[in-house]
Structure formats: structure tokens, C-alpha cells
Amino acid sequence: MTVAAAARAAKSGEDAGGLSEGMLGGLLGYRLRRAQLKVFEDFLASFAPLGLKPAQFSALVLIAANPGRSQREIAAALGIQRPNFVAMMDEFERRALARRHRSQTDRRSHALALTEAGEALLRQGRTIVAAHEARIAARLNETERAELMRLLALLGPAAAD
Amino acid sequence: MTVAAAARAAKSGEDAGGLSEGMLGGLLGYRLRRAQLKVFEDFLASFAPLGLKPAQFSALVLIAANPGRSQREIAAALGIQRPNFVAMMDEFERRALARRHRSQTDRRSHALALTEAGEALLRQGRTIVAAHEARIAARLNETERAELMRLLALLGPAAAD
Numbered sequence: 001m002t003v004a005a006a007a008r009a010a011k012s013g014e015d016a017g018g019l020s021e022g023m024l025g026g027l028l029g030y031r032l033r034r035a036q037l038k039v040f041e042d043f044l045a046s047f048a049p050l051g052l053k054p055a056q057f058s059a060l061v062l063i064a065a066n067p068g069r070s071q072r073e074i075a076a077a078l079g080i081q082r083p084n085f086v087a088m089m090d091e092f093e094r095r096a097l098a099r100r101h102r103s104q105t106d107r108r109s110h111a112l113a114l115t116e117a118g119e120a121l122l123r124q125g126r127t128i129v130a131a132h133e134a135r136i137a138a139r140l141n142e143t144e145r146a147e148l149m150r151l152l153a154l155l156g157p158a159a160a161d
Numbered sequence: 162m163t164v165a166a167a168a169r170a171a172k173s174g175e176d177a178g179g180l181s182e183g184m185l186g187g188l189l190g191y192r193l194r195r196a197q198l199k200v201f202e203d204f205l206a207s208f209a210p211l212g213l214k215p216a217q218f219s220a221l222v223l224i225a226a227n228p229g230r231s232q233r234e235i236a237a238a239l240g241i242q243r244p245n246f247v248a249m250m251d252e253f254e255r256r257a258l259a260r261r262h263r264s265q266t267d268r269r270s271h272a273l274a275l276t277e278a279g280e281a282l283l284r285q286g287r288t289i290v291a292a293h294e295a296r297i298a299a300r301l302n303e304t305e306r307a308e309l310m311r312l313l314a315l316l317g318p319a320a321a322d
Contacts, residue, residue: 019238022226023287024219027294029200031310033215035317036197037240039190054194058185065183077180079198129188137189139315148312149192154300155309156196 032155039136046132050124051095055080057129059088060122063098063112070109071100097121193316200297207293211285212256216241218290220249221283224259224273231270232261258282 024030043054052060055078062074075085089112092098097118100110114122137145185191204215213221216239223235236246250273253259258279261271275283298306 019223019230019234020226021238022222023290024222026310027290028298028306028310028313029204029215029290029294030219031313031317032193032197032200034240035313036193038317039193043190054190058191061183061185062180065181069180073180077182079195126184129184129190133188133190136316140312144312144315145189147308148316149187149189151301151305151309151312152189152192152196154305155297156192156199 042135043132046128047125050121050128052121052125056088056092057125059085059092060097060114060118060125064114064119064122067113068103068111070103070106070111072109074112092118203296204290204293207289208286211282211289213282213286217249217253218286220246220253221258221275221279221286225275225280225283228274229264229272231264231267231272233270235273253279 040054047053047057058078059074059080062077063069066074066077071085071089072082075082078085080088089098089100093100095117096115098112098114100112103109103111140148201215208214208218219239220235220241223238224230227235227238232246232250233243236243239246241249250259250261254261256278257276259273259275261273264270264272301309
């Protein structure tokens, strides 16, 4: 699509296929979802060799950063439903990436920790995520990236959530 | 959580539960996903009475805004995989919200249109989405909302996607 065609499309609320977006183009929720799906596409492709989805990568980071914290606490911090997080931990245990052990302080709860294999996978993941972030931020300058982070934090889970 | 506690938490990279976010807090992809999930929570609650999920609402808007366009074109504009969109149209037909008919210009493709019930549901949806958008934008001022829309458009599907 030429620049002129893009400008015409933007003006008339049409996308590249000549379709009208109707009211969608003006909705924050729609723009947010489309941007997020675009970013996830790159993430999924980047992490396919490690067999990690975005939520799994986030979980490994949080478990590593909070050794000994409970399944309940990690799930809550990630905003993942408890049963979904239990299923994720089951898979981590099958793949020997993380393990559950009885908490020292509360015998009824499970404390989580990464295995050595989990730590190694996370190290690979950190390298991959840095390249992924650089790719998605390439369309923004430094100021724009910082401003976007700030605005998303305003929309995202409040500190007290 | 008090303002002081929130400030301390933000400073140390900790969330309200006292957990460290590790590297996640600095990742654009993570912030984007958390903000999007937060927005979807409100959307799902708002649209539950209509029995519409976000992608279904978007599809109804696009079908209404592009009468006679094909199933393939609408799916592409929404960024929805073809089989998923076919399943969505099946449900719309079961609920008598939209229908497929043979295209006048291309007998091999299906042109889509809303039924009267679909139009009526969409009118209700437009009212609900306006209230939903107002709620999620309430944490931003006008300038911030406009800037967020602009930055998300830079990240989202390019016009030529």
C-alpha cells in the first residue's frame, strides 16, 4: 500500500483491504487488543523453540524472582486463575522445570522453586525476550516507549489489585 | 495499600503482594498483556447480558459496516483465523444474528449480513461499549488517551497487514 493510499484509508476509516473499521478504530479496547495480538505473534514465534508460551515465561520469571513463595501468591501476582496455574505447574513438573514442596512456614501450602533445568531454560528465555522486545519497540523511539509503558501501567492492574 | 506502601513497592519492583516482578515490569509485552486483560475483564462483565465476547462484538461491527463483504475479507480484517471465524458465523446463524448468502459478484464466496435481531443487538452493544470505554479511559486524561491510541496504532497491525 502506498503512503497516499494509507492516508486515504486512515481518513475514511478503512483498512488495507478497503474495509471500514466502523467504530472499532476509535475504541481503546480494540486498539489495545490488536497491538497485544501483534506482539504475541512475535513472542510465540520467538519462544516456540523453547516450548514456552508468554504466561509460562512470566511464571518462570516470577518463581525465580520469589523463591519459596506459594502457588497461590504466584498465581495471584500473575493474574492467572488458580486452576489454570495448577495445570501450568503440573506441566512444569512433568518437564522438570519447576517443583512444589511443602512450605516451611505453612504446611498446607506449596512453595515453588525452579529446577536447574528451569533456571537454564529461563536464561535462554531472557536472551530471547530481549531480542523480542527490541523488535516490538523498534517502531517507537525511546520517549514513546517510556510513555507507552507509563500509560499502560495506568490502565493495568492497580498496585492494590 | 497506602500511597506510601505503593510508592515503596513501585521503587523496589514489588507488587501489592510483596512479590518481585523481576524483569517483567520492564517488558512492554508484559505491560500490554496485563492492561489488555484488565480491559477485557470489564468488557466481559459489561457484555455478559448480551452474550457477546469482544471478538464477536468486533465481528458484528465489521459486518454491519461492510455489507456484502465476504467471510474471508471480514476474518482477515479482524485478524481472526478462518476456521475460528467460520465457527463464529455458525453461532451467529444459530442465534439468528447474521447470515451468509452467495456473493453476487463471486458465486464461490459467502457475503455476510446482519439480521434485524443482529442489528438490534449491535445497537445495544454500541451503548454498552461507550460506557465501557468511558470506564477504562477514566484513568487517563484526554491527551493521554489520544497519545495511547497513537502509540498502540504504531505497534498494532500495519495498514498493509
